Amino acid sequence: MPVLVMKFGGTSVATLDRIRRAAKRVGVEVAKGYDVIVIVSAMSGKTNELVGWVNETSPMYDAREYDAVVSSGENVTAGLMALTLQEMDVPARSWQGWQVPVKTTSAHSSARIEDIPPANIMTKFGEGMRVAVVAGFQGVSPEGRITTLGRGGSDTTAVAFAAAFDAERCDIYTDVDGVYTTDPRVSAKARKLDKIAFEEMLELASLGAKVLQTRSVELAMRYKVKLRVLSSFEEQSDEAGTLVCAEEEIMESNVVSGIAFSRDEAKMTLVSVADRPGIAAAIFTALSEGGVNVDMIVQNISEEGRTDMTWSCPVDQIKRAEAAIDAAKKSGELNFDDLIADTDVAKVSVVGIGMRSHTGVAAKMFQVLSNEGVNIKVITTSEIKISVLIDRKYMELAVQALHDAFELDKAA
């Protein structure tokens, strides 16, 4: 029988009633003839509670113990989901990561899945079991200890199972009904997309649209897993939600697919750095080793052997960045006048695979922002995305103006 993977996030399994509702959706797919692998998150709030306890117990915690504690939330949901399905006369059982086994690296709290041997679960499917409920977000290291994949890891678990079991599709049930051209809370004209390309979804995810975890989209793209994002709170048809798929499967699309934004950005500038070969490497190695996720980077033209280096990073990493740069200065690796942090910035990006074949998207974007009197502080581009850093107070205005200008409220 064909295999379908269905993943339910924390809000979709937050209560016993919601678990029942999710189980009914699973029952519908079983009735269609699928063998189903259900990936569950912890009931919403549970993981935060566990993480809170760990942090309070040991601020510089041993990640192996963190994983042992935090993974327990998913185990609870998996068992409850299996019991709920059994109550509906659907043959089901739960699996914890180590039981499958979901083999991961030993990088505790941010492990990567290395292998999911399908034999154990396939044997049970062969014996008449119809649903394998798997605790998401967790696995087991070569040393036999429990690992977790990091926040949002349940999406990654789901895609990895879809790849390992050659599933027909991987349905991600969440609290939104699909992927939108932008956040409907910012633009009332936001439109749900029926389809979106992996590459676009990847940019949207990495730019802060929190529908799918970036790693899960990367994995889906690599293994050509058809991903569908849909709401667990609405009656579903086969065409519900948004299908994330290969570019070839999208016949028509707008040049720009969506406008993404991120509120929690900071712009940092290292003023008057002594410019020499390897200086960029020195700065960004220091930041990387300090745990700072640098996003955009701009270097000004060098004058008289000095230059300014600007980058953006999440606003809550400023202190780490300052500490890293300070340490590099003390060790003599860096020589500069000042380090300035601007915390009142936001990032706005237009994303679309259509940009590859259409010119003028950047020019149009800058013109729209200029018409609205929005000053652009930093620009970066990729093949299918243009991002700008602007004053945070203009963020909503910029998103709405760009959404209108690229006519995203209208389907192609």
Added chain:
Amino acid sequence: MPVLVMKFGGTSVATLDRIRRAAKRVGVEVAKGYDVIVIVSAMSGKTNELVGWVNETSPMYDAREYDAVVSSGENVTAGLMALTLQEMDVPARSWQGWQVPVKTTSAHSSARIEDIPPANIMTKFGEGMRVAVVAGFQGVSPEGRITTLGRGGSDTTAVAFAAAFDAERCDIYTDVDGVYTTDPRVSAKARKLDKIAFEEMLELASLGAKVLQTRSVELAMRYKVKLRVLSSFEEQSDEAGTLVCAEEEIMESNVVSGIAFSRDEAKMTLVSVADRPGIAAAIFTALSEGGVNVDMIVQNISEEGRTDMTWSCPVDQIKRAEAAIDAAKKSGELNFDDLIADTDVAKVSVVGIGMRSHTGVAAKMFQVLSNEGVNIKVITTSEIKISVLIDRKYMELAVQALHDAFELDKAA
């Protein structure tokens, strides 16, 4: 290094503060030179929450899923305890049942421990780890699924580890400071015992004194594990609490060691049963298969081929008992006039290994109760115990009178 097992119950690890306090006690033993195995329960209330969810989801639950869900509480405490010890610079790590592994039977929800290979933990002790924190109450079946040992199973886990690791002692930390001659809430004269024999503890435990789980005492007796019961809420000396040990280690003791009682008893009488060979077997097989824990049994003298059969059982099992007897009647196995349940009874027992060599204990007990005007409804005796069923309203009076009469407030 000698191994010590320390077990902390749910109230002893109910909050992060209490876990810290327990960890300090562990640190004291590590400083004395012990390698310590710590067995932890779930934070108090957690197991009840999980059991509640399972029951609400599926009243006739699959015990394998029950175990997968309910065992998660202990995993959380184990990780938090390991982190707390690490914060105190004590080398520690957590172990879940399957990681040790704690090999059990497949009798889910009431599994029995079959083997605990010490190799994995001993290797870590050899490498400098000083504390192995083990999630109590759980194990793994031959099929690789998670099992639990039933309520109170963490005591059993602790004793089994003490036996498997040839531990010097097994300290059970709980919310009382030892074993008393009777419940101090019922008799203000109750006295803490310094030592008590395994056999006596077994009778007290099975009679409702909830300090130690019966199975753990049986196991300790079989493997000659020195058990100590003590409070996790008081400063401890080496002589704190009560030592449960072999009879030979107790030099002097009173004839009677303690007065146990159980409030939640019911007396059931099957009136005018057709008496024939095998009738008792028919009745008690039906009750046993119906999940009724029958305690005392009395059969009246048979008259004209009919007899009355009386037994006691926990009061909350009356409905089950009625259903089981009803089914046996319908199937033609039983023929009787009436089934009467008396729910206003309590059981009071005097326990002491001294009874073996002293006569007259029963006579004295009956005399004391008679002097107080307490009517005895059912009597059963064993080598070291005499139990009576009386009206519940006289229970406190009976316990106090017996405690006085056997001079339990005075040490031998």
